[in-house]
Amino acid sequence: MIEPGTWSAAMGEAIELAQSPDAPHGENPRVGCVILDTTGAVVGRGYHRGAGTPHAEVMALRDAGERARGATAVVTLEPCSHTGRTGPCTEALLAAGVARVVFAQVDPTSQAGGGAELLRAAGVDVIGGVRSDDAATINTAWTFAVRTGRPMVTWKSAVSLDGRVAGADGGPTPLTGAAARAQVHQLRADVDAIVVGTGTVLIDDPALTVRMAGHVGTAAPLRVVVGSRPIPADARVLDDSAPTLVIDEPDPSVLLTGLYSRGIRHVLLEGGPTLAAAFLAARVIDRIEWYIAPVLLGAGPVALPGMGSDPQAGVDVIDVSVVGEDVRIVGSVRYEGSEA
Ligand code: AOF
Ligand code: ZN
Numbered sequence: 001m002i003e004p005g006t007w008s009a010a011m012g013e014a015i016e017l018a019q020s021p022d023a024p025h026g027e028n029p030r031v032g033c034v035i036l037d038t039t040g041a042v043v044g045r046g047y048h049r050g051a052g053t054p055h056a057e058v059m060a061l062r063d064a065g066e067r068a069r070g071a072t073a074v075v076t077l078e079p080c081s082h083t084g085r086t087g088p089c090t091e092a093l094l095a096a097g098v099a100r101v102v103f104a105q106v107d108p109t110s111q112a113g114g115g116a117e118l119l120r121a122a123g124v125d126v127i128g129g130v131r132s133d134d135a136a137t138i139n140t141a142w143t144f145a146v147r148t149g150r151p152m153v154t155w156k157s158a159v160s161l162d163g164r165v166a167g168a169d170g171g172p173t174p175l176t177g178a179a180a181r182a183q184v185h186q187l188r189a190d191v192d193a194i195v196v197g198t199g200t201v202l203i204d205d206p207a208l209t210v211r212m213a214g215h216v217g218t219a220a221p222l223r224v225v226v227g228s229r230p231i232p233a234d235a236r237v238l239d240d241s242a243p244t245l246v247i248d249e250p251d252p253s254v255l256l257t258g259l260y261s262r263g264i265r266h267v268l269l270e271g272g273p274t275l276a277a278a279f280l281a282a283r284v285i286d287r288i289e290w291y292i293a294p295v296l297l298g299a300g301p302v303a304l305p306g307m308g309s310d311p312q313a314g315v316d317v318i319d320v321s322v323v324g325e326d327v328r329i330v331g332s333v334r335y336e337g338s339e340a
Helices: 004-018 056-068 090-096 115-121 132-148 178-190 198-204 252-260 273-281
Strands: 032-036 041-048 072-076 102-107 124-128 154-159 193-197 222-226 244-247 266-271 287-293 313-322 324-334
Touching: 004 032, 004 041, 004 056, 004 072, 004 102, 004 132, 032 056, 032 198, 032 313, 041 056, 056 072, 056 090, 072 132, 090 115, 102 115, 102 132, 115 124, 132 154, 154 273, 178 287, 178 313, 178 324, 193 198, 193 273, 198 222, 198 266, 198 273, 222 252, 266 273
Parallel strands: 072 102, 102 124, 154 266, 154 287, 193 222, 193 266, 222 244
Antiparallel strands: 032 041, 032 072, 287 324, 313 324
């Protein structure tokens, strides 16, 4: 007899597996699975390594082999019921003779959802919603994106105490310290695309790559340069260290829908003020991760140029921390007149 508490602990292990260093963010969710025999012992473990590779359930079933018969599969996401790049996990679980499926997050996609009902109809004991909040945090951006049909957008900016992003000449001004810069590389490593305007490329010439000691190389984020101004052929963003998309698309919503169809689920908006204003006006900035540097510039462009209207967004603060000498604010954006 397996005590219900066993599922919570096993789900904890499945959640850990889902976040393995070589489990990428991106088009597919991160998913972990463990198989427990009738005594509650773990006899199989698996996790998903990205689009096109076997799902977590299949990996765990392979690991368990014959021991999966009569066993309990504990998985962070409802097993899929569809044939996508791989076959349905519901079928794999049934074929292996699994007696019970315990899952956390309901599959929010219309293509793959409904696995729980299918398994129940086939006589499997199915229990959903176990540690679903914990499991959902593994795939916040993916879940948001599949629900809305566009990637989640996190706006990163670094400003002086007086809200400016550059000095009087508008040229590149290093504002934040080394600790904040290191965090930004971690942030880049966690997204699928980094978006800047042509102005940022012309002024700052950023490489927009992940440069981080010990970074386990999942796919480098796509670099996206938006705007109509030509950029020089020797711009660092055009080097061969990561793929780059240069696109003249003035409507942020259209841009984002296009990125979604390329498998992008989380976008990091890194600049500059003109592009940020366009995204804010289109109400597509979802999160902010801002750094405030302890310097008073006194002159120079501010993070958002005048938008000709009252403020239209509030920020629900999730976290405030001191990073080296800088202050970091993480929050989710709430638009006036929108629900929730
Ligand atoms: C995963 N990994 O471990 C599970 C997933 O294109 P496919 O065939 O890889 O299917 C992707 C969908 O399958 C995904 O959006 C999700 O709804 C479901 N479950 N996906 O990538 C997994 N269990
Ligand atoms: Zn599946």
